Amino acid sequence: MYQVQDSSALVRAHRSLLRRRGVGGRVGRTVLLLGVVSLLTDISSEMVATILPLYLLYTVGLSPLLYGVVDGVYQAGAALVRIAGGFVGDRWRRHKEVAAVGYGISAFCKPALIAVGSAWGALLGVILLDRAGKGIRTAPRDAMISLSTPKEQLGTAFGVHRALDTTGALLGPVVAFGLLMWTQTSFDGVFFVSFCFALVGLAVLLLFVQNPRPEPRLAEVVEAPQGNRLRLLAERRFLGLGLAGALLGVATMSDGFVYLGLQQKLDFEPGMFPLLFVATASVFMLLAVPMGQLADRVGRTKVFLGGYCLLLPVYGLLLATDVGLPAVVLATVLLGTFYAATDGVLAAMASALLPEEVRGTGLAALVTATSTGRMLASILFGALWTAFGYEAAVAAFVVVLLSALATATPVLVRMQRRASNA
Amino acid sequence: MRDRRVIALVVLCALCLAASVAYVARGGAQDDGGRSAQPGSAADFRTINTKDSIVFRNLDRKNVARYGFTAVARVESPAARTIEPLPCDRVYFAAGRGLCLEPAGVVVKQRVYILGNRLQSVGHVTVQGVPSRARVSPDGRYGAVTFFVYGHSYATPGSFSTQTTIIDLAKKKKLVNLERLHVTKDGKTFDSPDFNFWGATFAEDSDRFYATLSSRGTTYLVVGSVRARTARVLREGVECPSLSPDGRQIAFKKRIGKSSRWRLHVLDVSTLRDHPLAETRSVDDQAEWLDDGHVLYGLESSVWVVPADGSGAPRRLLESADSPAVVRSA
Numbered sequence: 001m002y003q004v005q006d007s008s009a010l011v012r013a014h015r016s017l018l019r020r021r022g023v024g025g026r027v028g029r030t031v032l033l034l035g036v037v038s039l040l041t042d043i044s045s046e047m048v049a050t051i052l053p054l055y056l057l058y059t060v061g062l063s064p065l066l067y068g069v070v071d072g073v074y075q076a077g078a079a080l081v082r083i084a085g086g087f088v089g090d091r092w093r094r095h096k097e098v099a100a101v102g103y104g105i106s107a108f109c110k111p112a113l114i115a116v117g118s119a120w121g122a123l124l125g126v127i128l129l130d131r132a133g134k135g136i137r138t139a140p141r142d143a144m145i146s147l148s149t150p151k152e153q154l155g156t157a158f159g160v161h162r163a164l165d166t167t168g169a170l171l172g173p174v175v176a177f178g179l180l181m182w183t184q185t186s187f188d189g190v191f192f193v194s195f196c197f198a199l200v201g202l203a204v205l206l207l208f209v210q211n212p213r214p215e216p217r218l219a220e221v222v223e224a225p226q227g228n229r230l231r232l233l234a235e236r237r238f239l240g241l242g243l244a245g246a247l248l249g250v251a252t253m254s255d256g257f258v259y260l261g262l263q264q265k266l267d268f269e270p271g272m273f274p275l276l277f278v279a280t281a282s283v284f285m286l287l288a289v290p291m292g293q294l295a296d297r298v299g300r301t302k303v304f305l306g307g308y309c310l311l312l313p314v315y316g317l318l319l320a321t322d323v324g325l326p327a328v329v330l331a332t333v334l335l336g337t338f339y340a341a342t343d344g345v346l347a348a349m350a351s352a353l354l355p356e357e358v359r360g361t362g363l364a365a366l367v368t369a370t371s372t373g374r375m376l377a378s379i380l381f382g383a384l385w386t387a388f389g390y391e392a393a394v395a396a397f398v399v400v401l402l403s404a405l406a407t408a409t410p411v412l413v414r415m416q417r418r419a420s421n422a
Numbered sequence: 423m424r425d426r427r428v429i430a431l432v433v434l435c436a437l438c439l440a441a442s443v444a445y446v447a448r449g450g451a452q453d454d455g456g457r458s459a460q461p462g463s464a465a466d467f468r469t470i471n472t473k474d475s476i477v478f479r480n481l482d483r484k485n486v487a488r489y490g491f492t493a494v495a496r497v498e499s500p501a502a503r504t505i506e507p508l509p510c511d512r513v514y515f516a517a518g519r520g521l522c523l524e525p526a527g528v529v530v531k532q533r534v535y536i537l538g539n540r541l542q543s544v545g546h547v548t549v550q551g552v553p554s555r556a557r558v559s560p561d562g563r564y565g566a567v568t569f570f571v572y573g574h575s576y577a578t579p580g581s582f583s584t585q586t587t588i589i590d591l592a593k594k595k596k597l598v599n600l601e602r603l604h605v606t607k608d609g610k611t612f613d614s615p616d617f618n619f620w621g622a623t624f625a626e627d628s629d630r631f632y633a634t635l636s637s638r639g640t641t642y643l644v645v646g647s648v649r650a651r652t653a654r655v656l657r658e659g660v661e662c663p664s665l666s667p668d669g670r671q672i673a674f675k676k677r678i679g680k681s682s683r684w685r686l687h688v689l690d691v692s693t694l695r696d697h698p699l700a701e702t703r704s705v706d707d708q709a710e711w712l713d714d715g716h717v718l719y720g721l722e723s724s725v726w727v728v729p730a731d732g733s734g735a736p737r738r739l740l741e742s743a744d745s746p747a748v749v750r751s752a
Contacts, residue, residue, distance in 0.1 A: 188445075192445045193445070200431070200435055207427040208431075264583075264615045386639045388638075389614075389638055390616055
């Protein structure tokens with residue numbers, strides 16, 4: 001008795017010691033470096049994303065609707081590219097190289113944008129190639145994060161990465177906006193600077209990031225035939241997680257619909273829309289690390305499900321008759337916290353479940369499942385809104401969310417219990 | 423080894439920084455073809471008051487630098503156009519006053535330039551969103567602009583939100599957002615938080631206007647009064663109305679079933695009965711009247727003309743153009 005207490009106290013002391021060393025000391029070098037790569041790449045890609053609709057409209061005369069159609073058609077393709085990227089990285093244990101191909105493709109699409117000018121066929125080709133690059137790199141990057149992090153710190157590691165990633169996404173539009181506002185440059189200048197950011201990001205990856213070494217005891221499994229490899233994915237706990245992710249995705253109203261509802265209730269200036277996105281992303285950025293740490297400490301399932309519970313008061317605000325500006329602030333904070341509690345945490349949960357040799361493929365499949373769920377949610381919400389009105393659609397989503405939580409909770413709790421038993 | 427990698431990264435960063443500065447500076451020194459020029463015209467524009475003219479958006483891709491710029495052509499010789507250094511997403515002109523919707527950009531607030539007699543900017547108001555429609559009353563007193571606040575197309579009902587604002591062109595001020603009007607339907611107050619208004623058109627007296635109101639997936643034609651701040655539902659299934667010069671007919675786009683296709687129709691203002699026009703392709707535009715018997719509209723990067731009585735066939739009037747506004751000589 002005495003002995004047991006003593007050792008657990010030791011473990012606790014060790015943990016708190018680790019905690020006190022701060023973020024830099026807690027997460028691995030690889031995670032931080034990959035975060036920096038993502039930060040630079042996101043500045044680059046968001047710079048272009050910010051001005052792309054304008055560029056297409058202005059220079060090419062392509063309607064935003066047509067662009068939307070092309071983008072929509074591409075979504076399905078993106079899932080395939082993503083899973084392929086994960087699979088190739090797993091198969092040859094070359095996560096870094098596969099990710100580099102993805103980052104490289106996207107980087108060199110920027111000068112290509114300048115080169116093709118207003119030939120709109122070629123331009124669309126370049127844009128699709130750029131997105132393909134993004135699809136390819138996601139899974140191997142997340143696999144590297146998880147493979148270079150001890151299991152008990154996965155939440156924190158993904159939190160650090162998502163915080164850096166979101167910082168880049170916030171800075172990108174600022175850089176693009178600043179260039180157009182304060183210099184005489186036009187679009188090609190923005191593309192060029194974007195290319196430079198991407199190039200430095202790629203350099204950080206190639207020069208400093210190393211492929212995580214496989215744990216020696218798994219060396220046998222690496223040589224397993226592909227049939228086995230895929231069977232590892234079909235493991236029941238992982239399927240449960242994918243199902244839960246997709247279900248909860250279907251119950252998630254897109255930010256745009258939330259903001260629109262608030263806008264209609266309060267009749268604030270529509271110019272606040274981008275501001276709301278920025279505010280949500282900022283909360284996500286600030287809370288990603290604390291939420292990841294919390295998940296590592298009290299359990300990822302709790303934090304993940306808790307995050308989805310935060311959507312309930314958001315929906316409630318949309319149904320309330322009398323709301324003021326505090327409601328907008330509250331909804332923004334809740335949404336940002338929701339992202340911080342779910343996005344990286346889900347990746348951490350999956351990483352803890354997935355055998356190393358299918359880590360990339362599994363993470364890619366999971367992202368595909370949740371994003372398909374979200375896409376369905378948008379279509380569903382739009383249809384409900386058109387047919388029954390906004391508030392009825394929100395009310396329906398409250399029901400959908402409650403049922404999704406009721407279904408997902410036992411699955412995830414059982415999964416976690418079995419994981420801790422193992 | 424590690425040091426060498428750090429040096430490599432530092433060198434790359436320095437190179438990138440230098441190249442970026444050089445590239446951006448070079449762009450500033452270059453002539454950008456008037457793209458960054460403030461709206462304003464040096465050309466003599468008196469011609470549009472003496473001869474029937476069309477003000478429109480130039481979509482000629484051969485000169486990319488002037489793509490989307492405002493242009494003017496005479497109705498009698500539409501092939502010759504004068505291009506003004508005035509980029510707009512939508513342009514309209516009547517009675518010596520015009521509106522130019524600044525192209526959607528990185529800036530959150532969009533400018534609506536108020537144009538004077540010579541297509542020069544005499545002031546602006548700011549609105550938010552993606553520019554869509556613009557109209558000036560026949561006497562040049564008011565203007566109406568429609569912007570997408572959310573979403574960017576009329577194609578999917580329920581997934582977009584528009585706002586239509588009436589502007590006092592003389593005072594250069596926003597007068598009223600149509601969502602603030604008191605709307606009645608069958609004599610009773612009609613109100614819903616999901617109201618969207620788009621595509622306004624003014625009558626001769628410039629107080630009366632028509633517009634599209636949408637709620638719960640249904641579109642209505644409303645007639646309103648600027649002074650009284652009221653509007654009344656006239657009928658269903660009318661989008662982007664455009665009143666004829668004699669005020670007797672309204673050209674509009676009618677959704678085909680639940681699709682995102684529209685057929686141009688004309689309705690009689692006194693009976694509210696409508697008939698389709700000879701154009702069978704889908705038209706997503708607020709039509710314009712060439713005269714009381716002919717309707718103009720933009721489609722596939724050209725401006726077309728079709729008889730208003732449903733007879734005949736569409737004819738291409740302007741190549742590489744859209745957003746037509748007919749300016750009638752006094």
